[in-house]
Amino acid sequence: MRTLLILLRTEFISLVNSLNRKGKTPFIIAAIGLAILGLFMIGMFAIIGGSTTYLLVEKDLAEYAIFISLSLSMIIALMFGVINSTRDARSSDTGMLLAMPIPKASIVISKLLGMYLLDVLCAMVMLVPSFLIVCTVGGASSALFFRGIAIGFLIPALPLFISLLISAMISFLRRATKFGQVATIILTMGTLLLYMVVVPNISSYAEELNITTAESITKMKQILPFYWITEAIYSGDLVCVLLTLLITVIPLILAVYIHTRGLNGTDFHVDNSKKARNYKGSSFKKAVLSMELRRYFSSTNYIMNTLFGTILLIAAVAYIAYKGVGDISFLESIEVDGETVDLLSKFNGLTWAAIWAAMINFFASVTYTTPSSVSIEGKRIWLNKSLPIPTKIILFSKLMVSVLIFQPVSIIACIVLSIVSNAGIVPCLLLIVLTSLFHLLCSFVGLIFGLIFARLDWTNEAEVIKKGMAIILTMVINMILAILSGIGLIIAVIITRDAVTYGVFAGEIVLIAGLCAGAYAIITHYGVRKYETLNG
Amino acid sequence: MLKIENLTKTYPGGKVGVDDLTLEVKAGEIYGFIGHNGAGKTTTIKAIAGLHQFEKGTITIDGISIKDDPIAAKSIIAYIPDNPELYDNLSGMQYLNFVADIFRVSKKDRKAKIESLAAQLEILDALNNQIASYSHGMKQKLAIIGAFIHDPKLLIMDEPFVGLDPKAAFTVKNMMREFCSKGSAIFFSTHVLEVAEKLCDKIAIIKSGKLIAAGTMEEVKGNASLEEVFLEITEEAN
Numbered sequence: 001m002r003t004l005l006i007l008l009r010t011e012f013i014s015l016v017n018s019l020n021r022k023g024k025t026p027f028i029i030a031a032i033g034l035a036i037l038g039l040f041m042i043g044m045f046a047i048i049g050g051s052t053t054y055l056l057v058e059k060d061l062a063e064y065a066i067f068i069s070l071s072l073s074m075i076i077a078l079m080f081g082v083i084n085s086t087r088d089a090r091s092s093d094t095g096m097l098l099a100m101p102i103p104k105a106s107i108v109i110s111k112l113l114g115m116y117l118l119d120v121l122c123a124m125v126m127l128v129p130s131f132l133i134v135c136t137v138g139g140a141s142s143a144l145f146f147r148g149i150a151i152g153f154l155i156p157a158l159p160l161f162i163s164l165l166i167s168a169m170i171s172f173l174r175r176a177t178k179f180g181q182v183a184t185i186i187l188t189m190g191t192l193l194l195y196m197v198v199v200p201n202i203s204s205y206a207e208e209l210n211i212t213t214a215e216s217i218t219k220m221k222q223i224l225p226f227y228w229i230t231e232a233i234y235s236g237d238l239v240c241v242l243l244t245l246l247i248t249v250i251p252l253i254l255a256v257y258i259h260t261r262g263l264n265g266t267d268f269h270v271d272n273s274k275k276a277r278n279y280k281g282s283s284f285k286k287a288v289l290s291m292e293l294r295r296y297f298s299s300t301n302y303i304m305n306t307l308f309g310t311i312l313l314i315a316a317v318a319y320i321a322y323k324g325v326g327d328i329s330f331l332e333s334i335e336v337d338g339e340t341v342d343l344l345s346k347f348n349g350l351t352w353a354a355i356w357a358a359m360i361n362f363f364a365s366v367t368y369t370t371p372s373s374v375s376i377e378g379k380r381i382w383l384n385k386s387l388p389i390p391t392k393i394i395l396f397s398k399l400m401v402s403v404l405i406f407q408p409v410s411i412i413a414c415i416v417l418s419i420v421s422n423a424g425i426v427p428c429l430l431l432i433v434l435t436s437l438f439h440l441l442c443s444f445v446g447l448i449f450g451l452i453f454a455r456l457d458w459t460n461e462a463e464v465i466k467k468g469m470a471i472i473l474t475m476v477i478n479m480i481l482a483i484l485s486g487i488g489l490i491i492a493v494i495i496t497r498d499a500v501t502y503g504v505f506a507g508e509i510v511l512i513a514g515l516c517a518g519a520y521a522i523i524t525h526y527g528v529r530k531y532e533t534l535n536g
Numbered sequence: 537m538l539k540i541e542n543l544t545k546t547y548p549g550g551k552v553g554v555d556d557l558t559l560e561v562k563a564g565e566i567y568g569f570i571g572h573n574g575a576g577k578t579t580t581i582k583a584i585a586g587l588h589q590f591e592k593g594t595i596t597i598d599g600i601s602i603k604d605d606p607i608a609a610k611s612i613i614a615y616i617p618d619n620p621e622l623y624d625n626l627s628g629m630q631y632l633n634f635v636a637d638i639f640r641v642s643k644k645d646r647k648a649k650i651e652s653l654a655a656q657l658e659i660l661d662a663l664n665n666q667i668a669s670y671s672h673g674m675k676q677k678l679a680i681i682g683a684f685i686h687d688p689k690l691l692i693m694d695e696p697f698v699g700l701d702p703k704a705a706f707t708v709k710n711m712m713r714e715f716c717s718k719g720s721a722i723f724f725s726t727h728v729l730e731v732a733e734k735l736c737d738k739i740a741i742i743k744s745g746k747l748i749a750a751g752t753m754e755e756v757k758g759n760a761s762l763e764e765v766f767l768e769i770t771e772e773a774n
Contacts, residue, residue, distance in 0.1 A: 275664045277629050279647040287637030291623070298625030379621040386585045387638045388610035533589055535582075 007110035050129035055206040062138040064216035069130035081163020119156030161251030309367030349423030364439035365482035370446030375464035402443035444519035543593035553579035555745040568736035585615035614683035624668035639686035672699035693724035
């Protein structure tokens with residue numbers, strides 16, 4: 001117990017110190033920043049949980065409301081757990097701790113407690129407003145509230161167990177197969193999409209839901225473990241309370257056991273010595289580009305922070321292709337001079353192309369790899385710099401990676417959307433040219449800021465992938481560019497005159513092409529010089 | 537093969553890394569570069585390899601200026617850093633193929649070279665493994681194979697023996713001798729004075745960015761040991 005307390009204290013001190021890494025940010029500012037972020041998250045989850053519960057309680061579905069809040073808290077905890085599990089399970093201090101006379105279980109508990117407390121916080125933020133509303137508006141007894149709080153402390157054990165299982169699976173896949181990285185990315189993106197689809201839409205689901213109490217129980221019974229927990233909270237049924245204990249405490253013990261076993265350093269050694277060596281070469285430029293692509297696809301962190309726009313674009317295009325443009329009603333009618341105008345009936349293929357361009361440009365403005373592509377080289381920059389590779393080729397291979405992660409999907413999206421909206425060949429070509437140029441410009445902006453604010457002395461790549469001036473400025477500038485481009489396109493949509501729409505397309509294409517040419521000149525002159533002065 | 541004339545490198549903030557350094561490495565020579573920590577060895581080596589820009593002086597490799605025509609100069613050199621940070625998520629084979637692609641080494645030549653060098657350094661069986669799983673010594677061996685793969689005219693090595701096991705260090709020394717016997721040259725830094733004494737044809741001693749002694753081994757140390765001479769010269773320079 002004593003060692004566990006020492007470890008917990010050390011973890012806490014480490015967390016506090018991490019707020020003020022390198023002593024550059026005053027501690028109080030870092031703490032306030034973190035507190036604001038925390039309050040925002042808490043407020044957001046509380047509002048979602050509370051409003052959903054209120055809507056369901058009003059429909060006399062109090063028990064179902066608890067079930068939904070419970071499910072939401074599980075999804076959120078699972079999302080945090082999966083994101084956490086993509087990191088290496090063995091933190092850098094594990095070896096040092098294992099060499100000390102500390103029980104392995106203490107090490108594991110000290111490491112898991114942080115995750116558990118975060119999950120408890122998420123669960124409580126979602127559940128407490130829900131319990132309060134069920135008790136006050138729904139007229140349930142206060143015993144439900146206290147039972148809910150007590151069981152609320154147990155609930156995070158379930159997603160924690162699942163995320164630890166996922167962590168162990170990812171760890172195995174990474175070491176034993178070459179598909180580990182792909183599996184990690186698919187899993188993480190899938191969980192994030194699940195979160196993005198379920199959480200923001202839960203209130204409208206509750207609003208539109210029209211079922212009886214009996215039907216709600218049938219629905220709940222489809223996910224039995226959640227039903228048991230809901231029953232344990234709602235009615236205090238002893239069997240359900242016992243079952244809740246069984247499905248939360250046992251996995252928690254299993255989680256500690258799995259992690260303790262993991263600390264023994266079980267390694268999945270793969271014998272590659274018999275595997276044939278591949279001596280196949282490729283061209284000079286292709287070799288540089290493949291290296292950049294390999295570097296990109298080798299980092300889950302890098303992919304997760306840069307590929308989301310592409311994933312969202314795929315989801316959006318799939319949705320539109322499935323629904324058809326007739327069902328998209330956001331521009332069905334607007335008021336002009338007090339009169340309602342049915343815009344949708346005036347739309348033709350060209351108008352739709354303008355709408356698609358605004359949409360794709362928005363996704364393009366958040367999908368690029370270039371701001372961190374220079375910094376990510378870190379101490380390995382000696383390799384590119386000592387080899388006879390022209391700096392221009394190095395920089396353009398970085399640009400190409402950014403182009404390749406978005407533009408092939410974007411071009412397919414343009415074609416699919418043009419077909420869905422009967423846009424015709426010319427609007428489709430305009431759409432492809434405009435969106436491609438816009439994304440190229442976003443990537444150029446990122447590369448310029450990436451060079452200006454290059455930082456090669458990082459110890460963890462997340463420092464340059466997630467944070468830094470290059471990332472922030474690129475995001476802000478590209479958003480502004482997307483908004484400006486969007487304003488022009490939306491004006492063309494509202495006016496619904498082909499000549500105006502063609503004019504906006506042509507104007508934007510010329511303007512963006514000009515900006516790209518300017519950015520190219522900056523890269524080939526200033527950028528090359530700047531890269532050559534960088535030292536890892 | 538390597539000609540450094542009046543090289544001066546000042547870091548931002550005013551610290552002088554190398555001060556008016558002049559030396560020449562001829563074809564077939566193994567040239568040792570020794571000095572205290574922070575004396576300017578790595579700065580000089582990085583300037584030769586084209587990693588550091590410098591404000592004064594010239595560096596030419598086989599008559600090609602690293603400043604004026606860096607690509608041509610880099611095409612005939614190979615550089616091995618003191619701490620070979622390689623791409624952890626590549627396999628050793630992928631890394632070597634990348635280097636061979638950059639130097640346009642044919643499939644036949646790269647196969648012969650890689651198999652021979654990797655067998656000598658005993659990492660042939662590990663080439664398909666990820667670099668992340670390599671020890672420091674294995675990474676060093678991989679960087680050495682990558683450096684020899686295109687038959688450079690000049691090999692620049694910064695502390696090449698750090699992390700190598702005794703057998704590998706012996707093999708690398710033999711490879712260095714064989715390499716120079718074919719007319720190429722090596723310029724390398726080391727803290728292991730015994731190695732420098734046994735391996736080098738010429739030696740240069742640097743202190744606080746200034747060259748304080750240079751010449752053949754006999755010219756620099758006479759009948760004394762290199763260690764005694766090094767300590768004496770560097771003390772005198774104070």
